[in-house]
Amino acid sequence: MTANVDRLDPSRRSEAIAAASRAFWPDPLFGWFARDEVQEHRMLPIFLGALVRDALPLGDVWSATIDQRVVGTAAWYRPGTLPRTRRRETRIYLACARALATGRNRLTGLRLLDAVEKAHPSEAHWYLALLGVDPSRQRRGLGSALLRPVLEQCDEHGEAAYLETQKPDNLAYYSRFGFEVRDRITVGDSPPVWLMWRDPRS
Numbered sequence: 001m002t003a004n005v006d007r008l009d010p011s012r013r014s015e016a017i018a019a020a021s022r023a024f025w026p027d028p029l030f031g032w033f034a035r036d037e038v039q040e041h042r043m044l045p046i047f048l049g050a051l052v053r054d055a056l057p058l059g060d061v062w063s064a065t066i067d068q069r070v071v072g073t074a075a076w077y078r079p080g081t082l083p084r085t086r087r088r089e090t091r092i093y094l095a096c097a098r099a100l101a102t103g104r105n106r107l108t109g110l111r112l113l114d115a116v117e118k119a120h121p122s123e124a125h126w127y128l129a130l131l132g133v134d135p136s137r138q139r140r141g142l143g144s145a146l147l148r149p150v151l152e153q154c155d156e157h158g159e160a161a162y163l164e165t166q167k168p169d170n171l172a173y174y175s176r177f178g179f180e181v182r183d184r185i186t187v188g189d190s191p192p193v194w195l196m197w198r199d200p201r202s
Ligand SMILES: CC(C)(COP(=O)(O)OP(=O)(O)OC[C@H]1O[C@@H](n2cnc3c(N)ncnc32)[C@H](O)[C@@H]1OP(=O)(O)O)[C@@H](O)C(=O)NCCC(=O)NCCS
Pocket: 023, 024, 131, 132, 133, 134, 137, 138, 139, 140, 141, 142, 143, 144, 145, 163, 164, 165, 166, 167, 169, 170, 172, 173
């Protein structure tokens, strides 16, 4: 099995969103937003699709491909591409609102997303908005391969990186790459979201 990791070809966008959506099921946060499992499945491509559509034109969405199929996706924002313009922010907000509209915990959910957004660091950094590997291909090095190009660039140029995660298991995973927990956010009875920061390695 040889995987190719490269910048996502825009013509494969749907495949990349589908692979990421498979990766994120099940998920503590999306499970809390959704009324039931079917809705959780529908919600994932709306949320994750909005992120990939926003990040793709900026040039830092990566895909892992095996046998011509996209099996993993990483969406990064390089320093200077955030905060989003009002137009880009509105598109993301509308997608979130649409995904949440028929789910549970709508208002607390929007407050949680808002709190996470407000906690976004102001220092220059690369932001990992999305990392997902198809469940049938996990734990074979693809997630690491998807992280590598940008983390190498961070180390080479002395740039920091940042991410959020809602899965406790991922804390150990990301700490392997040098990310450290900066904060933990909950609103009401929401599941926690951890904020992780990585200083460049010299
Ligand atoms: C997290 C994720 C991207 C990792 O990708 P991956 O291809 O499975 O991971 P890799 O193969 O590169 O690394 C696996 C190694 O990390 C370790 N590890 C620790 N925590 C892990 C975790 N939560 N998931 C996968 N591996 C983990 C494994 O034990 C393995 O170690 P080993 O190589 O010594 O056996 C993938 O599991 C995934 O898509 N998860 C669901 C979506 C998600 O949570 N994304 C991150 C959101 S912030």
